[in-house]
Amino acid sequence: xxxxxxxxxxxxxxxxxxxxxxxxxxxxxxxxxxxxxxxxxxxxxxxxxxxxxxxxxxxxxxxxxxxxxxxxxxxxxxxxxxxxxxxxxxxxxxxxxxxxxxxxxxxxxxxxxxxxxxxxxxxxxxxxxxxxxxxxxxxxxxxxxxxxxxxxxxxxxxxxxxxxxxxxxxxxxxxxxxxxxxxxxxxxxxxxxxxxxxxxxxxxxxxxxxxxxxxxxxxxxxxxxxxxxxxxxxxxxxxxxxxxxxxxxxxxxxxxxxxxxxxxxxxxxxxxxxxxxxxxxxxxxxxxxxxxxxxxxxxxxxxxxxxxxxxxxxxxxxxxxxxxxxxxxxxxxxxxxxxxxxxxxxxxxxxxxxxxxxxxxxxxxxxxxxxxxxxxxxxxxxxxxxxxxxxxxxxxxxxxxxxxxxxxxxxxxxxxxxxxxxxxxxxxxxxxxxxxxxxxxxxxxxxxxxxxxxxxxxxxxxxxxxxxxxxxxx
Ligand code: C2O
Ligand code: CU
Numbered sequence: 001x002x003x004x005x006x007x008x009x010x011x012x013x014x015x016x017x018x019x020x021x022x023x024x025x026x027x028x029x030x031x032x033x034x035x036x037x038x039x040x041x042x043x044x045x046x047x048x049x050x051x052x053x054x055x056x057x058x059x060x061x062x063x064x065x066x067x068x069x070x071x072x073x074x075x076x077x078x079x080x081x082x083x084x085x086x087x088x089x090x091x092x093x094x095x096x097x098x099x100x101x102x103x104x105x106x107x108x109x110x111x112x113x114x115x116x117x118x119x120x121x122x123x124x125x126x127x128x129x130x131x132x133x134x135x136x137x138x139x140x141x142x143x144x145x146x147x148x149x150x151x152x153x154x155x156x157x158x159x160x161x162x163x164x165x166x167x168x169x170x171x172x173x174x175x176x177x178x179x180x181x182x183x184x185x186x187x188x189x190x191x192x193x194x195x196x197x198x199x200x201x202x203x204x205x206x207x208x209x210x211x212x213x214x215x216x217x218x219x220x221x222x223x224x225x226x227x228x229x230x231x232x233x234x235x236x237x238x239x240x241x242x243x244x245x246x247x248x249x250x251x252x253x254x255x256x257x258x259x260x261x262x263x264x265x266x267x268x269x270x271x272x273x274x275x276x277x278x279x280x281x282x283x284x285x286x287x288x289x290x291x292x293x294x295x296x297x298x299x300x301x302x303x304x305x306x307x308x309x310x311x312x313x314x315x316x317x318x319x320x321x322x323x324x325x326x327x328x329x330x331x332x333x334x335x336x337x338x339x340x341x342x343x344x345x346x347x348x349x350x351x352x353x354x355x356x357x358x359x360x361x362x363x364x365x366x367x368x369x370x371x372x373x374x375x376x377x378x379x380x381x382x383x384x385x386x387x388x389x390x391x392x393x394x395x396x397x398x399x400x401x402x403x404x405x406x407x408x409x410x411x412x413x414x415x416x417x418x419x420x421x422x423x424x425x426x427x428x429x430x431x432x433x434x435x436x437x438x439x440x441x442x443x444x445x446x447x448x449x450x451x452x453x454x455x456x457x458x459x460x461x462x463x464x465x466x467x468x469x470x471x472x473x474x
Contacts, residue, residue: 339400
């Protein structure tokens with residue numbers, strides 16, 4: 001299945017160099033340092049499920065799902081004129097990028113919502129290389145759920161040597177038998193339980209049977225989970241991919257723990273995949289996150305031709321670190337954020353719009369999740385944590401709910417220090433960290449980006465139902 005990014009580039013985004021989409025691969029020119037263009041969000045029709053089904057009505061960027069791939073060189077600048085032709089107001093959030101607060105795309109908090117028919121100019125520098133993505137931050141359950149998202153790749157000045165670079169944007173849709181999106185975006189059960197889990201998984205907006213590969217080649221595979229709520233746990237049978245970055249941030253290269261890569265919503269992973277099979281062989285890529293519902297995502301299908309090389313490419317796979325400041329643990333401000341509420345969470349009461357109320361009463365308003373006993377409402381954004389600019393922080397996330405939560409901090413990447421008191425190996429930095437039921441996870445970062453930053457669960461239904469707060473850096 002060829003990745004359609006070249007078409008995105010031609011159609012929608014005025015990339016400064018035509019070769020940009022293939023940059024980073026052996027012998028090809030690097031991505032452009034300055035990329036600018038127009039990004040139009042509007043309703044569209046796309047063939048998501050396959051030729052025997054009708055097209056699906058979606059909302060999307062540039063008429064495609066996923067939206068156009070934006071690819072810029074590290075240290076470069078991105079300027080995007082966001083043109084909203086949706087029937088609702090919207091914004092664009094650049095997930096995982098350390099942008100100035102006014103460019104972060106959070107309605108009410110960092111900018112006014114962009115009304116239908118309006119254009120908003122986003123423009124910012126890209127200090128960090130890595131795999132990122134963009135999506136609306138307004139009415140996210142519906143807008144992301146209808147197909148608004150796209151990949152954003154920031155290339156290292158000297159990328160690691162690979163034969164091919166591939167992006168897989170994973171999504172999950174709740175569809176009818178006629179391949180129409182089920183429009184129950186306010187489904188209360190989804191909001192109180194695991195979120196909007198669908199019934200149709202796509203890779204780059206399609207359901208591919210196979211992914212053609214060549215024996216001996218090395219692929220850098222960039223995975224992006226753009227689903228509202230579905231987790232993926234991918235196993236590459238017969239292969240031993242190495243993880244080289246999580247959420248865009250390099251880590252010490254290592255084989256996947258348990259042989260699988262687990263991606264909660266919004267998470268990304270960069271894998272180095274050496275195609276060690278023989279010509280003509282096939283290997284399944286399996287997703288077994290929900291064990292009773294394990295399925296084959298696709299098959300790696302080896303071409304018949306001779307191997308590209310007989311033994312794996314002998315080249316380093318470690319990525320250079322991004323310029324992230326190291327937190328000072330000794331002097332850091334220590335804070336705890338308790339995740340509470342939801343079905344079977346045992347939370348009796350919480351603060352909502354400044355009042356202490358029973359959770360049942362709050363549920364009347366469609367809200368059921370709390371951070372430190374506060375159920376967020378869009379109109380009330382008093383900071384959960386306030387940090388002096390330049391100060392290091394260690395935040396302990398304590399999950400007192402019955403569900404997993406991928407917790408995302410805007411404007412910063414953080415070190416993941418410990419899980420239940422045990423040090424996390426491989427030097428992991430993330431912007432979205434999974435916290436399992438009853439688990440405690442410590443994260444640390446330097447609060448060097450001034451502004452009010454959203455901190456929330458990236459199961460979009462949990463965010464909509466109150467699981468968010470603000471970290472103020474001033
Ligand atoms: Cu992917 Cu608050 O964002
Ligand atoms: Cu959650």
